[in-house]
Amino acid sequence: GKNWVLTVTAQTPTNIAVIKYWGKRDEDLILPINDSISVTLDPDHLCTTTSVAVSPAFTHDRMWLNGKEVPLSGVRYQNCLKELRSLANDVEEEEKGIKISKKDWEKLHVHIVSYNNFPTAAGLASSAAGLACLVFSLAKLMNVKEDNSRLSAIARQGSGSACRSLYGGFVKWIMGKEENGSDSIAVQLADEKHWDDLVIIIVVVSSRQKETSSTSGMRETVETSALIQHRAKEVVPKRIIQMEEATKNRDFPAFSRLACADSNQFHAVCLDTLPPIFYMKDTSHRIISCVEKWNRFEGTPQVAYTFDAGPNAVLISHNRKTAAQLLQRLLFYFPPQSEADLNSYVIGDKSILQ
Ligand code: PMV
Incomplete structure (x- = not known):
């Protein structure tokens, strides 16, 4: 009959890069100019839930994001x-009387329903979790x-950073050498249990959509910045090795210095772009100063900061105690106000996927 529907639901958290991906060598296949390393968040916070369905009654591929068709x-x-x-294969569900053969997938249509458990417009990388979840489900x-x-x-071709959300824990996206992108893949460096005392706090500085999309921002940087070549060829390869070592040894001071330096260099190449791209805001800069002063006062890093293509701070503290102290400081120096540019805090432990 034509009445059956087969569904699958999956959940995928977003990931935060600590060594940033910025710049493509191939825009269609989404091939990067350097390796990157990220931490996948706990699925309780900042994650996408996607249900996909197939039925002979569906006449088109369709998708709904947060209840709106896209x-x-x-x-x-x-x-x-x-x-x-x-790559699809035969599917058989005997009790439901469903039998789909490999070649049927060419004609069958799918419906995709996707929800983010955080505001999509919050400028918090939603495409990473979204595309990873879509491909996985x-x-x-x-x-x-x-x-x-x-x-x-495959997820990489939907959104570059999405390829890193297929794994939990610490993940490296290897840029690869092949022209067809077959070796531009994500690999897990360490699972979510390896370093589970890290606590991530996201400070929502502004929930407005970013002005420059990552796609056009990267294109402009690669076309106009001289600094990006130095970064991709000389700086990132060394940092990747050091970051792998730092995560392997759970060396928080090294992890923090590398993550902060890499975030700052990413925003420096944005500033070196013509016309310059300003992702951070005054509040972002004040958060950096606050963390830098604290880390210097303690003599060893307590907290790492990293900013993506937007003003929101991702703060990684090295255990629950420092996370509590960090929150205290944030609430004191940046009290949430109704009309202020600082809206909320999202607290998420780094861990699991699937
Ligand atoms: O995957 P995209 O196109 O959303 O680009 C992500 C770029 C950064 O978030 C700034 C860095 C990264 O590695 O995730």
């Missing part, structure tokens, strides 16, 4: 769907047998 016509969605369909629905690394190469 077009799937973009090339990035289309590339992900095309590749997943080509569709792969399950279509009985795709490829491992998470192969799936990461």
Whole structure:
């Protein structure tokens, strides 16, 4: 019959880069100019839940994001769907009388319903969790047998940073050498249990949408900044090795120095772009000063900060005690006010996925 519907639901947290991806060598395939390393957050905070469904009654591929239908016509969605369909396999659900053969997936249509448990417009990387979850849930629905690394190469074509959300814990996105992107994949460096005393606090400085999208920002930086070449060729390769070492040894001082320096260099290449891109705001700079002063006063780093393509601070404290002290300081120096630019704090432990 035509009445059956088969569904799969998955949940994927977002990830925060501590060595940043900024700049593409291939815009269509989304191939980066350097490796990057991230931490995947706990799925209780900042995560996407996606349900995907297939039915012979569906006439088109359709998607709803936070209850509103969004077009799937973009090339990035289309590339992900095309590749997943080509890897699909037979699916059989005997008790429901459902039998889908490999080649049926070419004709069958899917419906995708996706929710973020945080405001999409908060300027907090929502595409990373979203595209990773979409690829993961569709792969399950279509009985795709490829491992998470192969799936990461598909998610990468939806949104670069999404490839790192296929794993929990510490994740490296290897830039790869191949022109077709087959070796530009994410690998897990350490799982979510490896360093579970870290506590991440996200300070929402502004919930407005960012002015420069990461796609156009990266393009302008690669086209106009001389500093980005130095960063990609000379600086990041060394930092990747040092960051892998720091996470392996749970060396918080090294982790913190590298993460802060890399965030600052990322924003420096944005400033070196023509016209310059300003992602951070005055409050962002004041948060940096506050953390730097505290770390210097203590003689060893207590907290790391990192900022993505927006003004919100991601603060990583090295245990619960420092996280409590950090919150106290934040509430004192940056009290949340109704009309102020500082709206809220999101507290999330670093851990798990799936
Ligand atoms: O994947 P995109 O296009 O959203 O780019 C993400 C870029 C940064 O968040 C600034 C850095 C990173 O590595 O996630």
